[in-house]
Amino acid sequence: MVNRNLTKLPIGWAFVKVRDIADLISGQHILAENYNDNNDGIPYLTGPADFSFKYPIISKWTTKPKAIAHKDDVLLTVKGAGVGKTNILNIDKAAISRQLMAVRGAVLNHHYLFYYFDFLFHIFQEMGAGSTVPGIDRESILNFQIFLPPLNEQHRIVAKIEELFSDLDAGVEALKKAKAQLKLYRQAVLKAAFGGRLTAAWREAHKEELEPASVILERIRGESKKAGQVSHKEFLIDVSTLHSLPEKWEWVSLGELIDSMQNGIYKPREFYSRDGVACLRMYNIENGEIVWKDIKRMILSKEEIAQYELKVGDILINRVNSRELVGKAAVIPVNLEKCVYESKNIRMRLKTNYTESKYVNYWLRLFGQGYFNMNAQQVVGMASINQQQISAMPVPFTNSFEQYQIVGEVDFHFSIMDSMEKGIDKGIVQAGRLRQAILKKAFTGKLVPQDPEDEPAAEWLKRIKKEKTGHPDRKKPGRRAIQRDLNYG
Helix, strand or coil, X not given: CCCXXXXXXXXXXXXXXHHHHCEEEECCCCCHHHEECCCCCEEEECCHHHHCCCCCCCCCEECCCCCEEECCCEEEECECCCCCCEEECCXXXXXXXXXXXXXXXXXXXXXXXXXXXXXXXXXXXXXXXXXXXXXXXXXXXXXXXXXXXXXXXXXXXXXXXXXXXXXXXXXXXXXXXXXXXXXXXXXXHHHHHHCCCCCHHHHHXXXXXXXXXXXXXXXXXXXXXXXXXXXXXXXXXXHHXXXXXXXXXXXXXXXXXXXXXXXXXXXCHHHEEEEEEEEECHXXXXXXXXXXXXXXXXXXXXXXXXXXXXCCCCEEEECEECCCCCCXXXXXXXXXXXXXXXXXXXXXXXXXXXXXXXXXXXXHHHHHHHHHHHHCEEECCEEECCHHHHHCCEEEXXXXXXXXXXXXXXXXXXXXXXXXXXXXXXXXXXXXXXXXXXXXXXXXXXXXXXXXXXXXXXXXXXXXXXXXXXXXXXXXXXXXXXXXXXXXX
């Protein structure tokens, strides 16, 4: 396998294969009865999920290993979805499964090899592609070609990479903390909005002209009674335990503000088609918004489309999901393609003369997760909510003028934070690209200065080959070698 990214050898470097500089320890499968989860024996690493971080995540141990990796061995994933993922083993020893191989060189800076493999991850992926279960065979790894600098230059390269990566990692960590802080800021803005603090000055300036919520509620209840609608005055929780409201606000059950609710449509697989009407699923609700991705389409009758069509201002609520996601909601925006919604969602249509959809949706973003988490029904790993629970949710209610003002304030603050978050995400992506640029410079001899006093790689490679004479690569270590590695007693 030729490394297409690297084309010209700097002075003193050599073009070698893995077999020229290292031994390869193939991982071996261990039967379930021979490993445990009670810290008995040595760690057993089964795949990249166990060693993708700085320190391995160890959940299995074994007293009967078949293949053992040592500290500073380069671990390479050679089977499965994570093929090509690599890391340095930084504990004394570990048994490795057949999903992994360990690369061990006697006269080699292992961190140089690790960074080299990491840089060429995409090539390992290409090597492992083409079968149902991705995989790289032993011979392909042994024949993998490497640009190898003099040993002293390897040390300098690794030191410079780690210095630069340390600065990059610190920057990325700061960006991630800033992104997490934005999430807290959003919650703080919503708490200020529904506590009346965002509109306190506006409310004071208009206090003489604004109707109290109690007066508006009486009018809503009168209209509902006249229309034969069922009144929803009961709460599932004690509203006296919630935050206090500004003067002229009231706690109201969401049901009193709802004109209608309806569960989505269910159709068997044969009704799905590329040419049908778009159908929004639970995956199309993210962070309080409709996300147009992975859209499925259904062949429906005109009557079905009319019954389940979503309109601008409707709120779509996810009624079946994991416990932490059930109840997520989004407002149907303008200019959305005609669409219906599937059965794991509920469509809520509000009394728009009195209620702003985005106002209620923002309340759901602030209050909904905790409320639905507390009231959802759990069945076989999935949680569900129903229309009655939604109707019984308490909502801080004020006149529609102030609702509109609150939505504008929240939109303004959120737009600023959205711009900041995009900048953070862009910075994280750029950091990833910069890492690759650093590695490319490293492996083309441009990251650190060369020293003409360094022994050329070709010279010390001769000594390695002499030492390896009579010691061919073994596919797995012998029983005595394993017992020596274990060093029991």
